[in-house]
Amino acid sequence: MSSPPGTGGATGSNLAASLALVDELQRALGRNDRARIVDAVRQLVSRGAPMGAQWQQIAYMAADHGELTLSRQAMALYVEASGGNPMARYQQAGLLAQGGAVQEAYALLQALPENVPDPAVNAYSRGAAAVFIGKLEEARELLERAIELRPQLGQAWLPLSTLVNFAGEPELTERIVAAERQMRQAPPAAQAPYYHALGKAYADLGEHARAFAAFAEGARLKKSERPYDRQGDRAAAAEAVRGYDADAVASIARQQSEPTDRTIFVSGLPRSGTTLVDQILTGHSEVSDGAEINRMPMLARDVGGASHSSLARHVASHGAPPAARLWRHWMDERFPAPGRVVDKSMETSRYLGLAAALLPEAPIVWLRRDPLDCAWSCFRTHFLAGVEWSYDLEDIAFRFELENQLLGQWQQVLGDRLLVVPYEALTEDPTSWTRRILGHCGLAEEPQVFEPHRNERIVTTSSVMQVRRPINRKAVGSAEPYREYLQPFLAAYRA
Structure with a gap:
């Protein structure tokens, strides 16, 4: 972590104290000393240190040590430092969801402009959150919108596949099968969930050989990213x-x-x-x-x-x-x-x-x-x-x-x-x-x-x-x- 940037409203004494706390945090991280890491983060948050964009890093650091309240406070400071930037609020929703506050994350996503971070990813994020909280009709509408905007968004095909039985959805089946050509140009992180969704489609149709082949391709892509030790x-x-x-x-x-x-x-x-x-x-x-x-x-x-x-x-x-x-x-x-x-x-x-x-x-x-x-x-x-x-x-x-x-x-x-x-x-x-x-x-x-x-x-x-x-x-x-x-x-x- 680099030293915190100064801000126009930061006093010299506050900046000096913040620099000392950042130095203490860096030493605690080097020793993997949880108690001191948490204490340094807590002090930085309590004094509203001029950390700027680094508040996001600190928020995830706090979450990784089980301190969800501190994490939320640090992320709020990140949003404040950004001037309420919509992209910062989108990232705030991601942190809330990671910490189990899915309902809050959903509400925050609903309040964002539909082009943040872009229309397809926005629809996917809102749709995935809607699945988790049980708003299934809304989830389907949003996820279908996401793949209409970006058919190679494999991350959206996956939750959509859990909502439907493809045996009764010929039009959607045709769309997911046709999307494979475009998916081959997508990055592996998007291809893998798509192939798992495609496997679900073939499984619903009783086409076992094709289902297994699709699941195996998704698994191959995942294994290439994260081999098992x-x-x-x-x-x-x-x-x-x-x-x-x-x-x-x-x-x-x-x-x-x-x-x-x-x-x-x-x-x-x-x-x-x-x-x-x-x-x-x-x-x-x-x-x-x-x-x-x-x-x-x-x-x-x-x-x-x-x-x-x-x-x-x-x-x-x-x-x-x-x-x-x-x-x-x-x-x-x-x-x-x-x-x-x-x-x-x-x-x-x-x-x-x-x-x-x-x-x-x-x-x-x-x-x-x-x-x-x-x-x-x-x-x-x-x-x-x-x-x-x-x-x-x-x-x-x-x-x-x-x-x-x-x-x-x-x-x-x-x-x-x-x-x-x-x-x-x-x-x-x-x-x-x-x-x-x-x-x-x-x-x-x-x-x-x-x-x-x-x-x-x-x-x-x-x-x-x-x-x-x-x-x-x-x-x-x-x-x-x-x-x-x-x-x-x-x-x-x-x-």
Whole structure:
């Protein structure tokens, strides 16, 4: 970060103090010292330092450290420094959406001129936000406008494909197929989501060979951008369980004096039913919200690692309560409304030792799904980030094996603390399994949780459309029409 530019209204003393704080922030960043980074940012914000356009960088820095209030304040200063520039407000909406404030982001986008940043991207951004908040008719209108203005905007084809069944949309099918010629000239970042949308179109039409080919092309493009590090992932999985057993977890849990029952952890592979369980739980009157919040990696960074030895050293130096207070602070930042919350982050399996030991009152639920169905669902899903293993069938098999090993080890360590929920059983007998989930989480039965599709909360995962429908078994056996194309997974899985 460079030194802050001066502004006409900045006094000499304020500028000097700001320069000193920027220097302190740079040193804290070099040491990766979260507490000092946050403190320096807080002081810069409180004094309204003359940072100009650098407020945007500081806003994302604060968000990356879980400080969403500070992040919003810094971004507001960025907008102010820009003189209320519409492009700055568009970027502000992006930050709000990233922090979970999708409704606010949507409102801000609605207030912008339709040519910011340009008409096609504006329509796409508003349409995508409308999908998440459940305004589906409006979403479709906006997304169709985006692709009409720019057919090679693959990012718009993707959410539009989730809203429709192409089997009943011949005109839209013709448009998405015809767009492929133009898409070949688009950058890979636009091509990949387009090919996933095209795969969805062919799948709706029952054209399995063409569907698989389109999904495979989208996956190939994604993999070329973000290759999967198998050995690094194996090492992270080994680190996650190193040194943990029931006694090791209990010995640290006994040192915890803070309340730790606000969070409910829902773990499992992507596309295994975690969003459905999130939807069930957040329908309860005592549960205010839930999301993929990705705070456990931040806690591990603060502790010094995910292994038991790293945690034990940290607790010996600082005690267990400060970590729980930091976690509660992050939860309050992300979920300001009172009530319990669901953390369904995709990497939770790598941090369950930390979660179980430092937050001993937090229930843990793990979803399992038929491996072939889950593999196919992962392969055909265009994840935004963090799922690099999903773009190759053999990589998927490798990751699934690691998760199987982790589940077995965590079951030994955590015992009844960990409730394993089979997706197929949940969809076969949702009433019984919903009761088991509620009981495990210490929640009384309430009628609305048995109809999770009526829960109108904002959903921002790939399952946004599925959880708006009554629980059903349509996804059970969904991979069967593609079995011949999934042989690389079957050959590698438990080979």
